[in-house]
Amino acid sequence: MIYQPIRLAFSVSTKQLCRIPGPIRISTVRWMASPIEKLTILRKSFDGEKIDAYLLPSTDAHQSEYLAEFDFRVKFLSGFTGSNAFVLVTRDKALLWTDGRYFIQAEAQMSGDWKMMKQAVPDAITPTEWINSNMAKGSIIGFDPDIMTYDEARSMGGRLKSVGYTMKAVHGNLVDRFWKDRPSLPNKKLICLSKEETGAGVGEKLTRVREGLKGKQCTALVLLALDDIMWTLNIRGGDIEYNPLAYSILLITESDAHLFIDPAKLDDCSRSHLGNVSIHGYDDAKPFLKKYAQSLEGTSATVFVPGSTNFAIGELFESRMYQSVSPIQEMKAKKNDVELTGIRRASIRDAVALSKYLMWMEKQVMGGADLTEEAAGKKIDEMRTHEEKFVDLSFGTISAVGAHAALPHYHPSNGSELVKCTTSEVFLVDSGAHYRDGTTDVTRTIWIGGKVPAEFRRDNTLVLMAHIDMASTVFPAGINGIRLDAISRQALWKYGLDYNHGLGHGVGHFLNVHEAPGISHRRYTDSNLLHEGTVITIEPGLYMEKKWGIRIENVYELVGASVPSGASFLAFRPLTWLPIQREIIDCFLLEERHKQWLNEYHSKTLSIQKEEISKRSGDHSEVLQWLEKACAPI
Known part of the structure; x- marks a missing residue:
């Protein structure tokens, strides 16, 4: 099956890794509202947020390549069902970037209210370049900090700032606010894999991770990529169709490990399998990590934060962050x-x-x-x-x-x-x-x-x-x-x-x-x-x-x-x-x-x-x- 992650001006990641869902405020928009009606309602929120445009990567709560219907915002908004898309909506334009796998499909699925923009072809224009060429200087570009990665937001924000624009974090996804009939998330139990099936137990893998952290003089690792977490803990989930993943976040320190996950996904077998890993509710992740980051103030501790970590969480550790590709990627490969x-x-x-x-x-x-x-x-x-x-x-x-x-x-x-x-x-x-x-x-x-x-x-x-x-x-x-x-x-x-x-x-x-x-x-x-x-x-x-x-x-x-x-x-x-x-x-x-x-x-x-x-x-x-x-x- 073809896989072609595309890096735009702000570098869409190979593995789109996690966000913590923000507050969802729902009004009374019909699920069957037309594309132009949805764009109109989205644009009405611009004044309240004091923005002139809105960025919407086609990602989910964990920036997975493939999405549960719960998180398929680009599909809801535009009708496009491809696995790679990046949307920019201004006060009078709606643009969707995708790669060559989907050029024909995007043109067929989107209404005339949308314009398809090509990625990874000669003379392709990135969103940053389009903004610079088509929007007034001083425009403010909103983004969801729980979707864009820390690295992406800083990089794109820096380039836009240098030519007279501002990127602004808007908490609570603007599409979620009016997506009334948003599908619910699956709630399947975890599958646990034995050492005989994986070749290494959970304890062995955590020890290996900690040894790698020592070599980089890091005291902790924040994992947001779902496949990284599943591999490390020898578990599999069912939150995304065809992808054996469970929404979760993992913090590994020198002495302990904390898994943030919906407790309903666990049973006695999986709790026993996870052993000494501390279990927390999924929604507890952001406040826990914020408190943990604050506890490091005044110390020499450095936290390994993979480059694809979302902006909202990356920002918590920016004063003591070591950024690189997740160490689990190579171990898993x-x-x-x-x-x-x-x-x-x-x-x-x-x-x-x-x-x-x-x-x-x-x-x-x-x-x-x-x-x-x-x-x-x-x-x-x-x-x-x-x-x-x-x-x-x-x-x-x-x-x-x-x-x-x-x-x-x-x-x-x-x-x-x-x-x-x-x-x-x-x-x-x-x-x-x-x-x-x-x-x-x-x-x-x-x-x-x-x-x-x-x-x-x-x-x-x-x-x-x-x-x-x-x-x-x-x-x-x-x-x-x-x-x-x-x-x-x-x-x-x-x-x-x-x-x-x-x-x-x-x-x-x-x-x-x-x-x-x-x-x-x-x-x-x-x-x-x-x-x-x-x-x-x-x-x-x-x-x-x-x-x-x-x-x-x-x-x-x-x-x-x-x-x-x-x-x-x-x-x-x-x-x-x-x-x-x-x-x-x-x-x-x-x-x-x-x-x-x-x-x-x-x-x-x-x-x-x-x-x-x-x-x-x-x-x-x-x-x-x-x-x-x-x-x-x-």
């Missing part, structure tokens, strides 16, 4: 042996389910079944539920026919779910699951039967070459992922083609399907350093508007590579073992090394899946015959 073993096993089980699904798709389409893309997507969702240790999907399945496949994050809606899977168009399925021992994310592009256009066959082959070029690369350990991205694009660039998203993203261990590090071409971040034990995707694509979309995605683990110099180098080892459709490859375009890679990949895919299937009861002869054909050499 380097999977231990238990985590890697689990992910390998989960990936194999998942691949067997996908093989059965692709075989089923062929039979349905070739048999002329009345199969919609929505039904096709639901089928793989259902098939995965029968796999051992299945917990949930890792994201909403992307099931796209024809031109819909050109929308990287397409989901059937508003009648489009009636589009049929046929022999005359491409079908793209991007899907994944959470198992207790690992998380998966796989994309396959197929064309079942029918006459395949030569142009599509060429495009698909170029994407395959891009994938193989990256998967075959050996590179120095510890480099930043941005240095690898261009390698995968050479095959496409030779034809003047490209794709407007990053090449890959980290994958969690029964955690977020998107995590650091990533391989992306648009920006440099300190969290994208690549190390042995990292689990990461390779997913080049090509999207021809109104024609087709193509993406080939596998998950890989980074392993040590042997090089003549003896230096520390890494290579990609596949975790995903699933056939790549051979019938839509133009073999004349492939170099011998591409053919060799594909044949070896398919040979091992067949061997691994056969071994897994042999362990299962029942007659599996049909899927084994399908695999033999799908994995035949080219």
Whole structure:
């Protein structure tokens, strides 16, 4: 699944980390109010707050990448449902910035009262630049300090101040004040993972964190990123669809740890699991942290506050703050042996389910079944539920026919779910699951039967070459992922083609399907350093508007590579073992090394899946015959 965090002028974070909800004042606006009515009501609050514009990142109480409906303010206000958006509303303009995954979608979903602004393309204008070019000097720009990070607010505020503008913290989100029918938050119990499942107990992880803090001469760490907290405490939640996260905040000091969470999410088992971690109500976090910060006055104590901490909390520690990337990011990214073993096993089980699904798709389409893309997507969702240790999907399945496949994050809606899977168009399925021992994310592009256009066959082959070029690369350990991205694009660039998203993203261990590090071409971040034990995707694509979309995605683990110099180098080892459709490859375009890679990949895919299937009861002869054909050499 494609992940492309975008850093604007004020640096939208890779992992949008937490805010504490401010007071919510509700009036009587109808849920079904039109976009212009909502903008009108929002603007009416400007005078009372003495602001001329309002900034609204599409984030939640924890700046998560994906949102619970409770926090989907940008969707409520604009109608746009993409995972990346940043809104600026002035007294007469409403602008929404997003990246290339969503250009077509944003234009389709927003009314004429809104203007879509492009990120990460040549000549893109940032919000800061737009304000400087279009608003009167002296204008005051409001922002929610519980959403914007401390670093972002200080950085953007400094740039705006230098050219005659002021940023003002407005407490209590202005949209929340009139969102009458705001959905409620889920309230699911925590899942607790044992040391046997994670490879390290809670106490071991806290000790490791404290040792790292000593090395930086810090006395405490404030954690706001939900995946950081879940990993550290070996817990998982259910507050955000497809993301095993629970709204929480964690303070780790030299001698104790304090978890702020809704007590209703805990039971006797989870309280016992958390052991000596002190439990507080979620709403107690801000006053507790404020009091804790005050207790440090007059001391030499320094608190590690990750750079993506929200402004409201970061401001509490600004006189004694050490800022950097969260230390948990690197710990979490380097999977231990238990985590890697689990992910390998989960990936194999998942691949067997996908093989059965692709075989089923062929039979349905070739048999002329009345199969919609929505039904096709639901089928793989259902098939995965029968796999051992299945917990949930890792994201909403992307099931796209024809031109819909050109929308990287397409989901059937508003009648489009009636589009049929046929022999005359491409079908793209991007899907994944959470198992207790690992998380998966796989994309396959197929064309079942029918006459395949030569142009599509060429495009698909170029994407395959891009994938193989990256998967075959050996590179120095510890480099930043941005240095690898261009390698995968050479095959496409030779034809003047490209794709407007990053090449890959980290994958969690029964955690977020998107995590650091990533391989992306648009920006440099300190969290994208690549190390042995990292689990990461390779997913080049090509999207021809109104024609087709193509993406080939596998998950890989980074392993040590042997090089003549003896230096520390890494290579990609596949975790995903699933056939790549051979019938839509133009073999004349492939170099011998591409053919060799594909044949070896398919040979091992067949061997691994056969071994897994042999362990299962029942007659599996049909899927084994399908695999033999799908994995035949080219």
